[in-house]
Amino acid sequence: MITGNLLWVLAGAILLGIAAGLNGTFAFLQKQSLVGDAAAHAALPGIAIAYLILQQKDLPILMLGAAITSAIAVYTIQWIVSQSKLKADAAIGLVLSVFFGIGIVLITLVNQSGAGNQSGLNDFIFGKAATMAKSDLIWLSGSALLIIFMCLLFFKEWKLMIFDPVFAKGIGLPVERLRILLTALTVLTIVTGIQAVGVILMAAMLIIPAAAARFWSSHLGIILVTSAFFGALSGALGTLISSLRTGLSTGPIIVLSASFLFLISYFFAPTRGLLSKSRKKKAFKQRPVTREAMEHE
Amino acid sequence: MNALQVNNLSVAYEEKIVLKDVSLTVPVGRLTGIIGPNGAGKSTLIKAILNQLPNKKGSIHILERALNPKNLTVGYVPQRNAVDWDFPTNALDVVLMGRYGHIGMIKKPSSKDKQIAMDCLKNVGMEAFADKSIGQLSGGQQQRVFLARALAQQADVYFMDEPFVGVDAATERTIIAILKDLKSQGKSVFVVHHDLQTAPEYFDWIVLLNQSIIASGPTEQTFTKDNLQDAYGGKLFFMDQRGD
Numbered sequence: 326m327i328t329g330n331l332l333w334v335l336a337g338a339i340l341l342g343i344a345a346g347l348n349g350t351f352a353f354l355q356k357q358s359l360v361g362d363a364a365a366h367a368a369l370p371g372i373a374i375a376y377l378i379l380q381q382k383d384l385p386i387l388m389l390g391a392a393i394t395s396a397i398a399v400y401t402i403q404w405i406v407s408q409s410k411l412k413a414d415a416a417i418g419l420v421l422s423v424f425f426g427i428g429i430v431l432i433t434l435v436n437q438s439g440a441g442n443q444s445g446l447n448d449f450i451f452g453k454a455a456t457m458a459k460s461d462l463i464w465l466s467g468s469a470l471l472i473i474f475m476c477l478l479f480f481k482e483w484k485l486m487i488f489d490p491v492f493a494k495g496i497g498l499p500v501e502r503l504r505i506l507l508t509a510l511t512v513l514t515i516v517t518g519i520q521a522v523g524v525i526l527m528a529a530m531l532i533i534p535a536a537a538a539r540f541w542s543s544h545l546g547i548i549l550v551t552s553a554f555f556g557a558l559s560g561a562l563g564t565l566i567s568s569l570r571t572g573l574s575t576g577p578i579i580v581l582s583a584s585f586l587f588l589i590s591y592f593f594a595p596t597r598g599l600l601s602k603s604r605k606k607k608a609f610k611q612r613p614v615t616r617e618a619m620e621h622e
Numbered sequence: 623m624n625a626l627q628v629n630n631l632s633v634a635y636e637e638k639i640v641l642k643d644v645s646l647t648v649p650v651g652r653l654t655g656i657i658g659p660n661g662a663g664k665s666t667l668i669k670a671i672l673n674q675l676p677n678k679k680g681s682i683h684i685l686e687r688a689l690n691p692k693n694l695t696v697g698y699v700p701q702r703n704a705v706d707w708d709f710p711t712n713a714l715d716v717v718l719m720g721r722y723g724h725i726g727m728i729k730k731p732s733s734k735d736k737q738i739a740m741d742c743l744k745n746v747g748m749e750a751f752a753d754k755s756i757g758q759l760s761g762g763q764q765q766r767v768f769l770a771r772a773l774a775q776q777a778d779v780y781f782m783d784e785p786f787v788g789v790d791a792a793t794e795r796t797i798i799a800i801l802k803d804l805k806s807q808g809k810s811v812f813v814v815h816h817d818l819q820t821a822p823e824y825f826d827w828i829v830l831l832n833q834s835i836i837a838s839g840p841t842e843q844t845f846t847k848d849n850l851q852d853a854y855g856g857k858l859f860f861m862d863q864r865g866d
Contacts, residue, residue, distance in 0.1 A: 354709065478728055485719050488709045491700055495672050496723035496775070497692030543710045543755035 331568055334454050337462040338560035338579075340469035341518050342530065346556025347476040348514045349531030350538065350549050351507055355487050358535075359414070360399055360508075362528035363421035365515045367398030369428025369524045372449050373435055382445060384461040388468075388516045395512045398424050428524070452523030452576035455568035461520060468517040475510055476549070483507060484545055521564075523576035530556060533583040540594035559583035623686060625650045625779050625810035626671065631680035633666055639833065640666045644680070646838040648812075648827055653805045655815045655825035655841075659854050662832040664814045665701070668781050671812075672698055684779055694723050697777030699768045701784050707757050713767045714752040717743050720774030742770040747796055762793030769797055780804065780811045787816075798824055821845065 352361050368391035375390025376382055398420050405416040432446050448456075457465070476483075485493045486503050494500045511531070518527045538552035563579025592599050626648045633641040640663045648654055656664050670678050673689045682689050684696060697720075717739040718731055725731055731739075743749045746766040756764060765785055772780055782801075786794050801811050801824075815821055821828065821841075828844045830836035836853040837844040 481722065481725075481730070482727060484711070485722055488711065488716075489700065489705045489719070491669075491672075491674060491704060492698060492719065492771075493722075494674055494691075495696070495698045496694075498722070498727070539710065543757065544712065545710045545715075548710050 330459070331455070331564075333459055333462050334457055334564055334568065335561055337457065337465045337469070338454055338521060338564040338575075339557040340466050340473070341521060342534070342556030342558070342560030342579075343553040344469040344472035344476075344556075345514050345518060345530040345560075346534040346538070346553035347549055348472055348507075348510055349535040349556070350545075350552045351476070351483050351487065352511050352531055353535035353539070354545075355507070357508075357511070358528065358532045359417050360402060361511050361515065361531045363402060363417045363424070364395040364399050364512050365519070365524050365527040366421045366428070367424035368392075368395045368515060368519050368527075369449065370394045370424055370431055371428075372446060372519070372524075373428060373431030376435055376446060377431065377438075384464050384520060387449075387520075388464070391516045391519055392512055394424060394428075395515055396509070399508055399512065425524075448523070448574075449519055450523050450525060451574035452519070452521050452526065452579075453567075454521035454564045454575040457520060465517055465521065468513060472510055472514055472517065473553075475506075479503065479506070480546075480549075521575055522579055523574065526576035526580045529580040529583060530560070533580070533587050534559065537583070537587040537590040540590040540597045543597075555583065555586045559586060623650045624648065624683070625652065625685060626812065627683040627686070628667075628671070629681045631667075631670060631678060631682065633663070633670055633675055633678045641670070642834045644831070644835055646829055646835050648810070648829070648838070650685070650810050651805060651808050652810055652827040653801055653825050654810070654812045654827040654829060655821050656812060656829045656831060657815055657818070657821055657853070658831035658836075660816075662853070664831055665783055667831065668783050668812070668814060672696065672781060692723070694775070695778045697772040697775040697780040699772045699780070699782040699785055702761065702765050702768065702788065704783075707759075707764060709757075710755065712753050712755050713748060713759065713763075713770075714739055714743060716756055716767050717770045717774050720771035723775065738776070739770075739774050742773040743767075745773055746770045746800065760790070762789040765789045766793055766796065769800060773800070778809055780809065782811070782813045784814050784816065786820075818850065 352358055371390035371392065371394030372387045374394070375387050379386055402413070402416045402420050405411055406413050435446055482498055482503055486498065486500055490500050514531065515527050518530055522530055534552045534555035537555050538548045541551050542548050559579050559582035562582035563575050567573040567575045567578045590598065595601055624647050628644055628646050631641055631644040632639070644667065656667065658664055669675050671682055671684070673691060684693065718735060720742070721731055721735040721739060725735060740749065740752065743752055746769050748763060748766050748770060751759065751763060756767065759767065769785065785797055801813065804811050813825070815824070822845050826841055827839065828841045829838045830844060830849050830853040832853045837849040
């Protein structure tokens with residue numbers, strides 16, 4: 326059952342979930358969730374290139390490679406949108422598939438090379454938290470803690486920057502630098518999670534907890550806490566379930582857990598949930614016709 | 623002392639010239655209306671003054687000082703549709719944002735900042751809505767929250783972009799009363815405005831703009847039929863109903 330290593334893995338997954346939940350909320354409110362998806366897919370070629378050049382699979386080296394190609398992808402999206410008439414959705418779709426395509430080709434090359442399947446790079450596609458080494462988990466946890474710290478530190482500035490960038494600039498906030506910092510942190514979140522969750526589904530950890538949390542409150546602080554909680558819970562559930570049944574990748578189970586929390590939020594959240602809304606609509610229709618209302622007609 | 627001094631300001635977006643060689647001087651303590659037809663560059667002028675446009679020619683001085691990125695003497699009310707009102711925050715929180723310039727980066731608002739924000743909400747008659755999320759407020763209430771946020775900046779010069787658009791009559795009266803109060807405190811207020819009927823009643827200084835300055839000066843000297851005709855050209859269907 327829960328062995329020493331699994332405890333480490335669980336702690337890492339929970340920290341990752343909190344980091345992605347916090348950072349994802351800011352990306353979600355900034356309507357940048359899909360950019361996160363492209364950045365996650367674009368991590369794959371970076372991992373393969375880092376491995377091909379250095380012939381090592383130490384996590385920090387692969388993370389660095391992933392961060393570089395992810396950042397290039399994000400920058401390319403922004404560049405396409407600013408330089409051409411293409412809209413963001415097309416630019417994101419284009420960059421995502423091109424980078425991922427290159428990544429798959431490179432991973433295949435790695436697998437056919439001398440190192441063969443032992444490289445374990447395939448695990449970066451769907452994620453494998455249960456078999457992560459302790460040293461990797463320390464990297465993951467340190468990185469996640471840094472993200473959590475930064476999100477708490479710049480809470481006030483990011484809130485204003487996303488809500489009203491013009492006003493933010495007017496009072497002297499370095500809006501451009503804050504935006505770059507948030508994007509960089511999103512890339513870091515992705516890079517932190519790719520080994521555990523995989524590049525394909527990593528963006529779900531940014532999007533789903535944040536989207537689910539939005540149903541529970543109209544207050545940013547509460548949404549952040551809820552999103553972090555959902556992220557931690559789905560991270561823990563995904564890790565537990567996938568480690569109990571060997572052969573299941575972690576990423577898909579984490580996403581399924583998060584989706585379950587999303588569905589509960591979507592239907593049952595007070596005030597903003599679907600049930601609460603339809604109940605209010607019904608009450609409105611069935612309200613007795615009063616004398617005042619009659620006289621109004 | 624001059625509240626605002628603009629010298630030879632020109633702004634172009636891509637190929638299109640929006641402001642051409644704009645120069646104007648407005649003394650301190652005036653309630654100024656910036657008036658002109660659609661596309662005259664009114665909002666652009668405000669954005670340039672607020673240091674939001676990197677590609678501009680000319681110089682701008684506020685209270686005799688050149689623009690600098692962190693200017694606590696300037697307050698700002700953007701157009702209401704400039705922000706996403708579905709953003710998860712409440713009225714008091716938005717007003718508190720007016721204090722961020724004073725609080726500084728990373729630091730948390732103090733209880734004094736919160737008290738100032740609450741007082742400003744009270745000032746615009748919105749204290750009962752402090753905890754309401756901004757998406758649930760009516761257009762007029764949202765505009766009052768924006769005004770309260772500007773008041774919380776405790777600035778000396780205020781710029782407001784179309785504060786009367788889409789608000790109810792009660793809100794319009796509240797806003798104008800507050801603007802006149804600011805003026806009586808010796809502060810300078812600039813308002814982008816498009817309603818010619820109310821302009822002479824609201825403002826004691828008028829800047830008529832259509833890409834370049836048509837007229838700038840005390841209302842009784844500038845708000846004339848000829849100047850308006852110049853600013854609006856054939857588009858003017860305004861009847862001069864003032865008894866003169």
